[in-house]
Amino acid sequence: MVKKINPDELEKIVASIPMISASASRLLQITAQPDHELMDVVNLVKTDANLTARVLKVVNSAAYGLVSKITSVDRAVSYLGEQVVVSIAIENCAGELLGKELAGYEAAGGELWKHDLRAAIAAREVVIQSGADMSPDLAFTAGLLHDIGKALISDYLRGTAPEAVEMISSHDSLDYLAAEEKLVGVDHTIAGYALAQAWQLPEELAMAIRYHHEPAQAEEIYRPLVYAVHLGDSIAMMGGYGTGSDSMRYKLDANYADYIQINANILANVMLTVDTEFDKLSESLSDSGEKS
Template structure:
């Protein structure tokens, strides 16, 4: 197989990628601390007029009937909850990243956001179900961000999708991430890690993004979080939400069993919860009736 060196071009794309808004980066940083104070989130969000407006619109929507309208962020947060608030903040700040079609994966506009949101919900649900010492909110955040490297490498994979799928089907490579490596000498997880590092994300999120297809290779400190995202990713795909040609062309890494137990019945129940919560969240953020 011919390997083409795209490393310089990909590195340039990473450096040219528009930065996450400072507001979103700060919110992620605050929420990564389990002892965060609500007032810290309020103070940061209030500096972004567009985000504030969007949060208040959702908080005052028909989905949250109340006698008195919400007129400030401090009152909106308890009504919405931190997970929905984070989803609104990420979508509002990253539409230039998540809303694009990924031609190199043959996926449509909006597929990446839908898959990322379902992965986030699934990772959170698994964390809650298995009762481990990992913040469900952290699992949710990592799930939202896990596939952002695809935005960078998609253009370099364009026209090669059928070849990559064939390699996977014929066991020439182990999975789709290995197929990416054969073509461009890197993969979306590594490139996502580069973005996360460039944007000064917490180390826990950097690792979860870098190793979400191979959690066994992650440092022990962040391995459980990475397994949560790994399984959340699989659950999202099983629910029919992938990012195109690579959907379900990955292997479940069984090492999670060394850290927590989750049965097939648990996963089936979680999948139902994911589908329900996804529809609710999408409806609230985008005003889509489902």
């Protein structure tokens, strides 16, 4: 019998997850502000010796192949760009959580983080290539964090993948979200949202985590971003980077068209870009050696 996650249990799970660092938290707050500047990111990185060291290690890693070593945070941040810095900060403080094996989904260690990176790049590219009026940087960050709830409920779902798959193919459950809810009492978006609140993530990111499978249910002001993450998530799965048994077993909400104009040609280009950019980004992140 699978143990259900009631509200008390969810609270306990969330409490057992380490808080993100103060600097990562502030970085996410700053970058969610529409009028922030790269200098704000630079100043924030400078306040955290650990993050500074990681940023410098990444920029000087073989992946970037710089001729001369960069030693200043200003140059490193402007060279890497905001998205890479955010990826480093998240990996630095939530890497263990996002890198863990998702036994409940029959996904090996590292699959969730790869999916997150692909979804982040895809969400960003959807925004850029469709010309949608929103921040590609924020779409990227929301993509990185959207599935964090899977890491929270995966252990409870252990051994349920065949049942979940069967529930969907027999139309007993509409999609994997519904199957999760039936099996353990909460789905990964609700669990992720609870963690987002505990971590005091900006509301935009919390909403993307909560509604990335049901974008129409998000409040109107958050909907464009949530749809971008919804599409980014789908594109990551279509490209072969899901998180195991749930891959592709979610519904596409075609009403994205109210916010994001994308045709087959743009989509093909987005998928192509995701393949190229993913190799670059994952190389630069992994290449920089041991996580501190």
